Amino acid sequence: MSQLASVLDAADGDADNAQPGTNGAEPGVTTAYEDHVARLKAEAEAQDAQNRLRVAQEQLAEYAVQKEADANDLLQEADKLKEALRQLLEQPGSTAGELQQVAQLYNALREKVVDAVTEARAFAAQQQSDLATLKRSSAQADLHTDVEMKRARDEPGSSGDAEEAEEEEEDEEAVEPERGNIGSQPAGQPSTSTSFAERARYIPLRLTHDERKLLRLLESALNVSEYTDKVDILSWRSKNQRIHAQIKDLCAILSGLMVAADYKKGQELIRDRNFADNAEFFQDIFELGRRYKILNPDKMRSEYGKLMYMLMDSSEPAIQELLEFRCVRTLRTVYVFLEERGGLAMLDDALMHTATAEIISGDRPRHEIQRDIKLKERARETLSRRYRSNRLSEEDILTCIYSLSDNNSYLLFNRDPIDRFILYFHRYFKADTHEPGYSLAIQGGRDGARLTHNHERQYHYVLQSLSLWREISTEMFKLWYLAETDMLREGNNYRLCDTGQGLNRVQSAPSVGRAMQQILGRVQQRIGSWVGSSVVHLGDHNVPNALMFIDKYTQVPRILNPVVAVLEELPKLYRDPNLRAYIDGTFGGVEQCRKSILVDFCRHAFDGSGADNFFDAGSCIDGRLTSAWNWCSKLEKKSYYYVFKLAGWSGFDGEVKS
Structure with a gap:
């Protein structure tokens, strides 16, 4: 369109x-x-x-x-x-x-x-x-x-x-080859069902020390840039000219910052004031910004959007003709890096599981933790010596191992909270029965709910939603890779329109859509039945483009992490005599307090609320997350709000750089 x-x-x-x-x-x-x-x-x-x-x-x-x-x-x-x-x-x-x-x-x-x-x-x-x-x-x-x-x-x-x-x-049909899926094992145990070779296709390479210096320049330039404010507007002036001017301004800022950071290199960069002659520099600095964001989802929360929209516009042939160079280059992944240097055999080595495993302390003795650390370090040293060559140094091998470990760290902090919540859910609720006062049943029109489910139906609805979120978090790096592929593909045009939340870029995302259908199919096959709608909103006014899709599902751990943290903190709060009296007097004990939090969350974070019509919320795939957001916005009105505050909760949005 x-x-x-x-x-x-x-x-x-x-x-x-x-x-x-x-x-x-x-x-x-x-x-x-x-x-x-x-x-x-x-x-x-x-x-x-x-x-x-x-x-x-x-x-x-x-x-x-x-x-x-x-x-x-x-x-x-x-x-x-x-x-x-x-x-x-x-x-x-x-x-x-x-x-x-x-x-x-x-x-x-x-x-x-x-x-x-x-x-x-x-x-x-x-x-x-x-x-x-x-x-x-x-x-x-x-x-x-x-x-x-x-x-x-x-x-x-x-x-x-x-x-x-x-x-x-x-x-468009031939852009994305058939590739495997990222494994869905616990973060501390790398996947056994999916090889490291398949996972490495979507895992970005960790930034080097020199690249991190350039990253600071990029963040500074994007921080002062007003790209979207000047481009994403309805104006009588030519949009191509606006895009061209803004991209050149950003490149000029980067060049100026480079002079301030390294005078000699900066002088070489601006000697002839021809940006096309320095195309490789701009491609590299934009690409490393994309890599850093995928590995660190909580960083560059406003700068990344400007960067992607700028690169999206720069992919247009007319803009490339004006700039005289391409701003976009292929994302540098672990697989591509090792393939260029003939080191793919390392990904099939059995020691990779030990070298990249997450070491979780928990309640284990200190000597066990130290033993695991030594085994991990020994495995890394063995791999670096075994696969080094003239084209692949030991430092390069360690960088690849650290990058794969970053993916496991991501799963530990973003997927494991969903696993822990599912464990609590199974502990306190059963599909065929419930304790008096702890039914999951919801009624449309009551307490803001827009769906009507009995206890059993709501039980399965919540469980399948959590299972779907878990699979999406497991394959987030792959989905992110495909999202950037969709956004930066030449010819995949967008249109600027009012989606009800301001002007947004509405753009199709076929690669992400196909991947989501595969994930949804696997979850449905494993569960055996499906409650509610299985429609995935993508490229419409609910989820305008692939960037908005990624932003939606990176919010899942921000919602579930605080809830799980409060549930786990309650026994510690209960040790204090004064807090024990408060919890006993208000809820009747720790277990009753936990069940009160869980039953309210499982009812009203999955009740189809959060929008003024069934099309925007309801029981569709994205509507489930909309309901969870709506529950977060009403936490201050809950009876257990002060329990959240006592447990150290400060908000669901995480740290935002002003």
Whole structure:
């Protein structure tokens, strides 16, 4: 689909070429320009409506299938009731009249249930048919190509755009080769199901000392840059010119900072004031910023967005022509680094598990921890000696090992909290029964809930949501790699539109979408059933682009880490006599306090709330996270709020650099 902002730029170019007149253009030209913008804006809004309709139709079809399954379950319960009544009436003392009366009542009930089943089955079949028709119609209409072709007809010199779009679409399918998945074992134990060779494809290489100096320059330049403020706006000026000017300004800032940091190198960089001659320097500094962010998700929280949006714009052929060089280079991963130097054999060595394992102290004796540390160091030394060569030094090998260890550290602090929460969930809740007062059941319209689930259904809904979050956290490096691939792919245009939360770049993310469907399929297959919608919002007003997708799911550990920390801190608080009196008087003990926190979280962090309509929240994949955010925003109103404060909780957002 054509981007509204890009089209505005094209129209701006036409308006700039008009003859002088009233306000710089003749009245006829101004009217044509306004009509052109209005038509293209209407086309963009039509595409939005088409996407919303498709997702809503998918959700309705899934709802229909679920209602059919519920009706079938009801029919089976009716048959069980018949058998129970038959056994009851066959006991001594039952008369023939009573038997006939019960049989009549049952037959009438069963007829109504059969009608409900038939109606639900027909409704589900109709919705599936409507969904298939809608998808087929969308594919035939191909609104995206249609808008691009209309733009091509309106813009002079664009006769070859249709052929180029087809070539780009073919390239998009071939960009990402088949690769394995990152392992899903505990952080302290590297995956046994996925080899290090497969994991290393998506793990960035750790920054060297010299690269960290350049990183500080990049962070400083991005910190003072107003790139998105000046580019992501609706303006009559040419967007390409704005992008070109802002990128050159950023490069100039980097060059100036380089002079301040290293005068000799800085002088070489700005000698001829030609940025194209220093393309390799800018590619390297932008790439190392991307690597650092993936390895450290809590860093560069505002700078990374500017960097990615700038690189996204620089990928456009028109911008590259103006800059005379490419700003984007392939992400430097452990696999690529070892492949270039002939060291891939190291990834298959059995010692890699020991050399990269996380050492968790817990309650273990000190001598055991020291023993594990020595084993880990010995394994690293052995690997560095065994695989060193003329092309691969011992220092390079250690850098690769440290990079793989960084991935395990990420899993320890981002995936393991989900594992610990699941353990608490299994400890205090069962699917088929619950303690009085600790039911997970929720009712739509009550306490802000938008879903209606009984205890068993909510139990499975929460468990499958946590399991999905765990799998996403396990494969976050892979998803991040694919997200950058989608954002920086040439020809993957975006459009600037108001998503309800300001102007955002709406861009498709096919690679991330396919990976999410694979993850979702694995979770569904392992669980065996699925409660709620399985729609993944991506490239629409809920999740505009792959960057927003990554940002959403890096919030999961920020939500669950504090909750798990409070649950684990409660026994320590209980040792204090004054706090013991407070906990006993308010909750009745540590266990009751834990259950109060867990039951409220499992109810209202997964109740479909957080938005004003079912399309934006509800039970879809992203809506589950929206509900969790909504629960976080209301923590101050909970009865256990002071327990969180006593346990050291300060917020869910983490540290933000001002």
